Amino acid sequence: MKSTIKDVAKEAGVSIATVSFVINNSKHISSETKNRVLKAIKSLNYHPSKSAVNLVSGKTGNIGFILTDDHFLRTEPFYTSIFLGTEFEARNAGYYILLTSINPDFNKNDPLPRFILNNSVDGIIVAGKIPANLIDRISSYNLPTVYIDYIPTKNCCPLVLIDNLQGGLMATNHLIELGHTNIAFIGADIEHPSLSDRLKGYKQALENAKIQIKNNLIVTNSKYPDRVSGYNSIKSLLSKNKNVTAVFACNDAMAIGVLNYLNDNDYKVPKDISLIGFDDVEADLMLNPPLTTIRVPKIEMGIEAMKLLVNTLKNKKSLLNKILVPVELIERESTSTIRKK
Amino acid sequence: MKSTIKDVAKEAGVSIATVSFVINNSKHISSETKNRVLKAIKSLNYHPSKSAVNLVSGKTGNIGFILTDDHFLRTEPFYTSIFLGTEFEARNAGYYILLTSINPDFNKNDPLPRFILNNSVDGIIVAGKIPANLIDRISSYNLPTVYIDYIPTKNCCPLVLIDNLQGGLMATNHLIELGHTNIAFIGADIEHPSLSDRLKGYKQALENAKIQIKNNLIVTNSKYPDRVSGYNSIKSLLSKNKNVTAVFACNDAMAIGVLNYLNDNDYKVPKDISLIGFDDVEADLMLNPPLTTIRVPKIEMGIEAMKLLVNTLKNKKSLLNKILVPVELIERESTSTIRKK
């Protein structure tokens, strides 16, 4: 049978209040008594009842984690890695995470995640883009919220963002340094701040290098940045531009699509065309050739978000923080110096 | 401020017991009173405190979901889809799911998932293969447990399994019907019951068709059934057997690896070699050519597991059930009739 605080008190020969004090370190208890209590706790394998603690504290001990179905199920383990990071940090902080996925086409009549409706969470983490109407409705509940990899329209909450601009610069500079000047940008969903910032970095790098920005080298008309749209985007691009020698894809999923197209159509990578991605999802390594990319520290982003949220929860005041996580160039084999034709 | 049962009682002009009775439908209440209470609940936007309910009921309202890190992060959304299924059903049943991932090399000294140690769950769902020593230690907590896609060594718990034998038969028969006789089997991790049953189905189908089983057409020496090992397995197989005209890969991940190798080495699929996978993960569709495969109803498996667990929880008795979910042949473009050389 599960032991309660009473059992511990009896075993240690003290009152339940004393037990509570040593558990929470909330009052000075003589070290002798403290040790007796600690020993009793251990010998009884006692763990405080979450329900009771939550009831009396008015907290739930839970954090809600929201992301869209497609982000959860997408082939590249990007948001799932972020989730894992939050879960790791939640362990340290003593919270449980309630994960829910929502339809990306969430509309006004869809019910909110039930952990919000049922007051089952103390705070919320949102990963990736979610519909604006959801953001509005969530914010009316006044739950401390942290956004990861997305900037909600109303500037309300702590944010954990990728340094996408810097990443875009790094990726493009890498190609420029290899001698490329006809560099294409393959993107999608350009309203997403992460992706538009990567494009911004691309443009800025070209400007810095005094290379003219050509709009016909930029393809951003797909809705989702996935493999299929990468495949189709490079196809349409190459049908009009034969002289492209390097491609910067806005994420690895699109880069994989690009690579598939190039492999299917007898372009040699990197001999004919250099290719760089963004994110560094695990799949990169298994490609042929392994993909040069910009690494995003996904697990760390989750950890930072959770830390931010726990801080907000403890201080009662929402610090309007913004964390920009650094990225890193990972050179593998899909990029090389330009060859004169 | 959040409203409590007292607020509702006051608003409806009844006692808190009455409110509790209508919420839980646990006693007959006149429909007139019931309506007043219901109206009060709605107008106050009342939601019972989970903590209070849990405290008094001795339950947690939570289900623990365990899977290994590599299963959670693997490229093909197989176990994540299963998780989603359990989450859907948990919504109906009013449970929350606490998801935790564990190291696949979990050893004796690693701590158990904290939701077990802290008595934070009423039951457990385990998805996929987990280490035997973990199973032992979990079972000592006597929590109702359902296993999905894995058969623990001690036959303790309700199981939700794929009809792998049938699937192996279907896949192989499909190839046989197309005229193939030199059919290779590419597998891995052959101790996993799911994968060994698929091999069993393969062998049985060949026997039924009076085709000789050749051990040099069966490769199962990789540790994990992933893309890389698929790639390497077919490579070594084809280096020794030139006359293979069809391949049955034990899952889609390996099939994708096989396809990559074939594409890279100028084998035309399905003209030169037909290829069939197993699982039907989303990636199948984006391949070139789209992969013929055996569909596994992943979401449904999660739903069934959750139903089974909820049932066990309600009946207090662990029904030693075993659910075998049916599979289905999905013909796409990677298989075709054999061509005479």
Add this chain to the structure above:
DNA sequence: ATGAAAGCGCTAACAT
């Protein structure tokens, strides 16, 4: 430094 007791929001046994 420690203990007694009230009370968090709810369920269910018992009373009316």
Add this chain to the structure above:
DNA sequence: ATGTTAGCGCTTTCAT
């Protein structure tokens, strides 16, 4: 059919 109340396991104020 409805109300009264003890008690679930804990925290915390107030005494000692």
